[in-house]
Amino acid sequence: MNNDDKGSKTESLISNLMGYIDTRIDLIKLEIQTKLKEGFVGLLRAIVLGFAGFMALIFFNIFIGLLLNDLLDSHFWGFGIVTLFYVILLVIVILGVDKKLFTNMADKTFENTVYKDDKRNQPL
Numbered sequence: 001m002n003n004d005d006k007g008s009k010t011e012s013l014i015s016n017l018m019g020y021i022d023t024r025i026d027l028i029k030l031e032i033q034t035k036l037k038e039g040f041v042g043l044l045r046a047i048v049l050g051f052a053g054f055m056a057l058i059f060f061n062i063f064i065g066l067l068l069n070d071l072l073d074s075h076f077w078g079f080g081i082v083t084l085f086y087v088i089l090l091v092i093v094i095l096g097v098d099k100k101l102f103t104n105m106a107d108k109t110f111e112n113t114v115y116k117d118d119k120r121n122q123p124l
Contacts, residue, residue: 061082068078 065079065082068081069075070078072078
């Protein structure tokens with residue numbers, strides 16, 4: 001083999017390697033773009049569902065307050081009872097619920113996301 005033949009094979013190999021690297025970079029960019037799109041859609045969906053749920057909760061509480069006002073023949077006791085319920089619930093959550101419960105919920109929620117591959121590669 002002469003030097004020209006080796007040089008062309010080397011250039012061809014380098015060209016193929018550069019093409020492979022460019023393709024891998026494009027693939028990684030596409031994967032990142034797909035993950036960002038999925039995250040954005042999930043966030044947008046969570047915001048819309050959260051807003052709808054929040055509005056439903058607000059109107060339900062107004063309904064309960066007005067119903068209790070009517071039953072108690074009062075203008076304010078129904079709303080006071082609803083408020084007292086939420087104050088009691090707040091105290092129970094602050095004093096009675098351990099942070100480990102929320103940590104466990106977060107661990108279960110994010111179990112199949114970013115660290116999914118790390119858990120599979122760990123020895124048993």
